[in-house]
Amino acid sequence: MPAPTIADVLASLQREPGRPRLTWYGDGGERIELSGAVLENWVSKTANLLVEEFDAGPGVRVLVDLPPHWRTVVWAFAAWRVGACVVLGSDASTSEVEVVVTDRPDKFDRPAPVVAVALPVLARTFGSALPAGAVDAAAAVMTYGDVLGWAPPVDPAAPALVGAGLEVTHAQLIAWPVNAAIPDGARALVPTSASGSVADGTARALHDVLAALRSTGSVVLVDPVMSEALASDASRRDRLVATERITVTSATS
Known part of the structure; x- marks a missing residue:
């Protein structure tokens, strides 16, 4: 049965802590593989922050x-x-949110505090482009505990995701993924696209990752450049499927 809450999804990752759960292929061929234990660790550190x-x-x-x-x-x-509620869409006013998490911190004015996220796999700091007053996620997250400390009770009726045409409450969050193409235990290839808005692409990716993880599966998430290459090169796609032991190659993205 699918896990009923995000907390349960994260707890389920610990049943096979060494099993790969989220594998990322980025621009230029970078690859990172997060086991269940490592993924849960990253989430706990970030939640503590x-x-x-x-x-x-x-x-x-x-x-x-x-x-x-x-x-x-x-x-x-x-x-x-x-x-908390995840808001998608860079056009949201900072006066309407309590914190901004972005890889483009220079485009946002205060009053909302800004967390600058460096996307390269090996980045340990955001670098010299970090605006004054912004939190450097690469450095800050690592200072927090590996285990989630105190956290407020989740309100099932509170919003969990808004933007990209979506309004999902915490009660609806686990049922939000409706991708029947990702069965229980599958290792799913999740391609992404550069077409459309960033918010739409992020929503689709979150949908498919959650669909796989809630049902004891795992994900190979691929950036738009490589996704386009895989779509036009069947042999390269087949090699990736074999190398990563992918069992499902269709997703909503």
């Missing part, structure tokens, strides 16, 4: 201005774990 630095909880709106990416999954799951 959200609670301790920004009092994240039910009613707190976290603007996630990030493309489809493994770090995006971590930030969204962390916000959901503490009952």
Whole structure:
């Protein structure tokens, strides 16, 4: 049976802690593989930051201005774990959110605090382009505990995801993925696209990752450049399917 809450999804990752759960292929061939234990660890650290630095909880709106990416999954799951609402769409006013999580911090004006996320796999800091006053996610997240500390109770009726044409409450979140093409236990290839808005692409990626993980599966998430290459090169796609032991190659993205 699918796990009924985000907390249960994360707990289920610990049943096989060493099993790969989220594999990312980025621009230029970068690859990172997160086991269940490592993915849950990243989410816990990030959730601790959200609670301790920004009092994240039910009613707190976290603007996630990030493309489809493994770090995006971590930030969204962390916000959901503490009952906050993920807002998609960079056109949202900072006056309407409590915190902004973005890879483009220079485009946002205060008053909402800004968390700058470096997307390269090996990045340990955002670098010299970090605006004054912004939180450097690459450095800050690692200072927080590996186990989730105190977190407010999740309000099932509170919003969990808004934007990209979606309005999903925490009670609806686990049932939100309706992708019948990802059966229980599958290792799913989740391609992404550069067409359309970033918010739409991020929503589709989060949908498919959640669909797989809630049903004890795993995901190979591929950035738009490589996704386009795989779509036009069947032999390359077949090699990836074989190498990553992918069992499902269709997704909503």
